[in-house]
Amino acid sequence: MKKEFPLTLQQLKTIYEPDWDLFVEELIPNCFCANCPGPVSIVNYTIVVNDLNDIILTGHCAVCDDSVNRYIETGEDEYYVARIQRVRKEMRK
Ligand SMILES: [Zn+2]
Numbered sequence: 001m002k003k004e005f006p007l008t009l010q011q012l013k014t015i016y017e018p019d020w021d022l023f024v025e026e027l028i029p030n031c032f033c034a035n036c037p038g039p040v041s042i043v044n045y046t047i048v049v050n051d052l053n054d055i056i057l058t059g060h061c062a063v064c065d066d067s068v069n070r071y072i073e074t075g076e077d078e079y080y081v082a083r084i085q086r087v088r089k090e091m092r093k
Pocket residue numbers: 033034035036040061062063064065066
């Protein structure tokens with residue numbers, strides 16, 4: 001029942017509203033890259049929700065283009081989980 005599924009950017013926005021600006025300004029530019037010192041931005045990322053309702057961005061480092069992941073623990077937050085479940089339900093239609 002609960003399994004990993006992909007999200008579009010639009011669906012991600014729906015889940016993060018009204019904190020979307022925070023997401024773009026705080027999470028996207030604060031990713032860890034094994035090659036680069038300090039935080040980097042993740043670019044060209046795909047979005048999935050895993051079975052724990054956590055969001056995982058898989059993309060590339062804006063500086064060196066190596067693979068970068070960003071794990072966001074939305075599964076710990078009831079507010080986001082409720083929204084993720086709504087999106088999950090809509091996708092089953
Ligand atoms: Zn890098």
